[in-house]
Amino acid sequence: MTETLLDRYVAVWNEPDPAARRRAVTELWADDGVEYTESAEHRGHEAIQARITAAHDQFVATGEFAFVAAGEVVSHHDAVTFTTHMVPATGGLPVWSGTVFVLLDQDGRIRRDYQFTGAEASTRVVVAEFLARLTDGDPDRIADLFAESVDWQLDWPDAGDPAVPWIRARSTRADVADHFRALAAFHGERGGVTPKILVDGRDAVVLGDIRNTVKATGRAYAARCALHLTVDSGVITRYHVYEDSLTVARAFGA
Structure with a gap:
C-alpha cells in the first residue's frame, strides 16, 4: 500500500x-x-x-x-x-x-x-552518485561531480613518492580527473566493502575500506579509508582523505 x-x-x-x-x-x-x-x-x-x-x-x-x-x-x-x-x-x-x-x-x-x-537530501544524492561513478571508473565522469576549485587534502608528505604518484595534492577539477586516471593506471582488480555514509547538512563522511590489486605485480592489499566530502550547489567542493596510505605505498614497494 x-x-x-x-x-x-x-x-x-x-x-x-x-x-x-x-x-x-x-x-x-x-x-x-x-x-x-x-x-x-x-x-x-x-x-x-x-x-x-x-x-x-x-x-x-x-x-x-x-x-x-x-x-x-x-x-x-x-x-x-x-x-x-x-x-x-x-x-x-x-x-x-x-x-x-x-x-x-x-x-x-x-x-x-x-x-x-534541506541540504542533507541533496548531499546524499551527490555522494551516492560519486560512489556509483567511482565503481564505473570513468575519471572524467567522476571529475564532473567536482567544483572547478576543490579543497583537496590528505595526510601525506608534500613531496609525494614516485611509487604512488596519484597520492599528492590536488586543487582543480582537471586534477581530480588526473587523480582517478592515474589510480586506474596502477591498479588491476579493485573492490571493497559497501561504504557507510553519514550526512550532516552539506557535509558527508564515507567510511569503508579499499581492496585493490597492484597491476604490475598482482599483489593484493587492503587499507581502511574515510572521506570527508562537502557538497555545495550540487558539486563536491571539499575532498579530505583519511586513509592508510602507508599500506598502499608499501604494496607498491615505496
Whole structure:
C-alpha cells in the first residue's frame, strides 16, 4: 500500500491533464488535508491543487524537469515517510530533493503532508552518485561531480613518492580527473566493502575500506579509508582523505 501511495504521490506532480490532476488530489488527500512546506501551508483540495499546478507549470510543463521517487518508503501505523527528487527531464542528477512525511486518515488518504527541503537530501544524492561513478571508473565522469576549485587534502608528505604518484595534492577539477586516471593506471582488480555514509547538512563522511590489486605485480592489499566530502550547489567542493596510505605505498614497494 505504501509503495502505491508513493507512486501516486509522485505521479500527481507530473500529471499534465488538469482534470486528472484534480481527481488525483481528491483521491490522495482527505477533504481537510493540509500540505506544509517550510514557508507556507495549503489547506483543502483547492489549495493543494493550486500548489501542485503551480509547480507543474513552472517545472514540468516546460519539459525541463520531472519528479521521481527515491529510496524506500518507511511507515508504521498512520505515518509514512519517503524522499522525492526533481531531476532534469533528459536525465542527470537531481536539482532538488525533498523528504516527505505524511499522516494518513482511516481511509488511507493524506490528512497532513509535511515537506522538508534541506541540504542533507541533496548531499546524499551527490555522494551516492560519486560512489556509483567511482565503481564505473570513468575519471572524467567522476571529475564532473567536482567544483572547478576543490579543497583537496590528505595526510601525506608534500613531496609525494614516485611509487604512488596519484597520492599528492590536488586543487582543480582537471586534477581530480588526473587523480582517478592515474589510480586506474596502477591498479588491476579493485573492490571493497559497501561504504557507510553519514550526512550532516552539506557535509558527508564515507567510511569503508579499499581492496585493490597492484597491476604490475598482482599483489593484493587492503587499507581502511574515510572521506570527508562537502557538497555545495550540487558539486563536491571539499575532498579530505583519511586513509592508510602507508599500506598502499608499501604494496607498491615505496
